[in-house]
Amino acid sequence: MGIELTKEAERRRTFAIISHPDAGKTTLTEKLLLYANAIHLAGSVKARRTSRHAVSDWMTMERERGISVTSSVLQFEHQSRVLNLLDTPGHADFSEDTYRTLAAVDSAVMLMDHSKGVEPRTKKLFDVCRLRKVPVITFMNKLDRAGLDPIELIDDVSSQLDLRCAPLFWPVGMGRNFKGVVEIATGDFLLFNAEAHGTTAILADRVPWKDAKDRVGAAEFDKVEEDLELIREAGETYDPAAFLRGELSPVFWGSAMSNFGVETLLDYLAREAARPSGRTTEDHIRIEPEEDRFSGFVFKIQANMNPRHRDRIAFLRVVSGCFHKGMEVKLARTKESLRLARPQSFMAQERASVEEAYPGDIVGLHDTGKLRVGDTLSTGSLLRFSGIPRFAPEFFGRMRLRDPLKRKQLDTGLEQLAYEGVVQVFFSPKEGPQSAVLGAVGVLQFEVLKERLKNEYSVDAIFENLPYRHARWIIGEERSVAWLRAGSSFKVLDDRNGQPVLLCETSWTIDYALEKAPGNLELFDIEPL
Numbered sequence: 001m002g003i004e005l006t007k008e009a010e011r012r013r014t015f016a017i018i019s020h021p022d023a024g025k026t027t028l029t030e031k032l033l034l035y036a037n038a039i040h041l042a043g044s045v046k047a048r049r050t051s052r053h054a055v056s057d058w059m060t061m062e063r064e065r066g067i068s069v070t071s072s073v074l075q076f077e078h079q080s081r082v083l084n085l086l087d088t089p090g091h092a093d094f095s096e097d098t099y100r101t102l103a104a105v106d107s108a109v110m111l112m113d114h115s116k117g118v119e120p121r122t123k124k125l126f127d128v129c130r131l132r133k134v135p136v137i138t139f140m141n142k143l144d145r146a147g148l149d150p151i152e153l154i155d156d157v158s159s160q161l162d163l164r165c166a167p168l169f170w171p172v173g174m175g176r177n178f179k180g181v182v183e184i185a186t187g188d189f190l191l192f193n194a195e196a197h198g199t200t201a202i203l204a205d206r207v208p209w210k211d212a213k214d215r216v217g218a219a220e221f222d223k224v225e226e227d228l229e230l231i232r233e234a235g236e237t238y239d240p241a242a243f244l245r246g247e248l249s250p251v252f253w254g255s256a257m258s259n260f261g262v263e264t265l266l267d268y269l270a271r272e273a274a275r276p277s278g279r280t281t282e283d284h285i286r287i288e289p290e291e292d293r294f295s296g297f298v299f300k301i302q303a304n305m306n307p308r309h310r311d312r313i314a315f316l317r318v319v320s321g322c323f324h325k326g327m328e329v330k331l332a333r334t335k336e337s338l339r340l341a342r343p344q345s346f347m348a349q350e351r352a353s354v355e356e357a358y359p360g361d362i363v364g365l366h367d368t369g370k371l372r373v374g375d376t377l378s379t380g381s382l383l384r385f386s387g388i389p390r391f392a393p394e395f396f397g398r399m400r401l402r403d404p405l406k407r408k409q410l411d412t413g414l415e416q417l418a419y420e421g422v423v424q425v426f427f428s429p430k431e432g433p434q435s436a437v438l439g440a441v442g443v444l445q446f447e448v449l450k451e452r453l454k455n456e457y458s459v460d461a462i463f464e465n466l467p468y469r470h471a472r473w474i475i476g477e478e479r480s481v482a483w484l485r486a487g488s489s490f491k492v493l494d495d496r497n498g499q500p501v502l503l504c505e506t507s508w509t510i511d512y513a514l515e516k517a518p519g520n521l522e523l524f525d526i527e528p529l
């Protein structure tokens with residue numbers, strides 16, 4: 001074990017922000033970069049946002065619709081730690097992309113608008129984190145606006161997500177009366193400065209809370225004292241080990257727009273967020289970050305990030321060992337050797353060439369179509385990490401060719417794009433690719449598919465919606481699977497790994513199948529690996 005490797009791995013903190021649209025993810029991301037001195041917000045936040053979109057707008061479609069499909073990786077340093085922030089698409093239609101990205105992080109910041117509490121996407125993304133026991137840090141945003149009573153909010157989050165919440169700070173007032181937060185561990189009062197928002201990283205002034213009565217007014221002071229008493233007696237106590245096990249979430253409060261709370265969150269991320277974790281192979285071997293041999297897995301493939309070079313980038317999360325530019329690795333799936341010649345790192349919004357990377361880091365690899373989502377690359381003996389599960393699609397359709405002579409191009413395109421994770425493809429083993437049913441978690445995935453089939457495979461096809469709304473991976477005894485396949489009320493197709501999948505229009509069919517099937521049958525909305 002190299003000392004250098006252990007030291008570098010120990011420095012890494014790899015995380016993502018999960019939130020419902022509009023909670024303030026873009027704003028918080030920019031403010032984290034600002035406080036880490038990684039960017040200087042020369043103009044307004046808005047200006048920055050526009051320029052960011054210019055980088056990520058890799059498709060005309062995306063530009064036209066004004067949405068950002070791409071996710072990038074932002075690397076910056078704070079307090080001698082290297083933070084990798086994996087940005088995720090804002091649009092709910094690309095949540096499959098976000099799910100995959102969450103497979104590559106070690107912690108997540110769950111950002112909420114404190115006037116709304118848990119919203120549908122917050123819940124869904126939290127559930128994905130829970131699947132992998134990813135530790136979650138809660139940040140209640142927009143305290144400069146009126147919101148829910150903090151005690152009620154904490155109760156609501158705990159009960160809706162079945163999560164122990166331990167506030168590290170407590171808010172004093174809100175909206176126009178927002179005065180700041182009390183740090184529970186130290187009894188310090190961090191003062192909100194309404195003037196501070198914008199482009200400079202100002203640190204909040206601290207005074208002892210016990211001396212703050214005059215400053216905040218007797219009524220507010222007494223209310224906060226009462227709240228603090230209540231959480232001391234009946235609330236959760238912060239326990240770092242429980243946080244790292246994903247069982248307890250520390251809670252922060254602030255206003256990303258006004259820069260308040262950003263420094264406390266950033267300090268916490270650098271200090272206490274989970275260090276890079278190892279991964280388990282399909283043969284149940286645990287690979288830890290400090291192992292000398294290099295290993296990593298591809299969690300995302302992104303085409304055409306830069307419209308000027310029509311390239312494809314595979315995002316690789318380093319699991320163990322040190323990555324060197326030009327190194328030769330093996331791709332376990334094909335047993336091929338690959339030289340990683342032009343790797344890229346992602347520094348703030350710029351892509352730069354990377355010489356070395358360590359566990360927890362994300363490297364961008366130029367891909368000529370060899371790599372697939374879930375692939376493992378390693379030195380030494382062949383390794384295969386257990387894959388990245390796919391989530392049940394909720395929208396279905398098929399492609400009808402305008403020109404029947406393009407069948408081959410369509411089949412190749414669908415196969416490759418499915419491996420990139422653009423859509424999922426199911427087909428009947430008897431009828432082959434002709435029977436392909438396409439599935440997506442969000443309908444815009446189909447738009448991307450159509451666009452890319454046209455641009456990259458010269459396939460002009462008409463997309464037809466199919467009425468299915470649910471898909472379930474089938475695990476069961478042979479006779480129960482055969483019963484499902486034979487039933488006229490069931491549509492069973494195979495996924496690309498040959499696993500049977502039940503497609504249906506209503507959830508009633510799922511209940512019916514589970515009740516009536518002979519033998520043991522289980523149906524999963526997440527691909528069983």
Ligand code: G4P
Pocket residue numbers: 019020021022023024025026027028046090141142143144145254255256257258
């Ligand atoms: P998202 O990426 O999660 O979708 O959210 P984004 O940061 O784009 O923020 C959504 C809206 O919420 C923006 O307002 C943003 O300015 C605002 N916002 C973010 N953080 C705070 C906060 O702490 N306090 C308040 N009051 N507002 C906040 P917008 O009107 O949609 O855009 P803009 O014109 O302000 O840029």
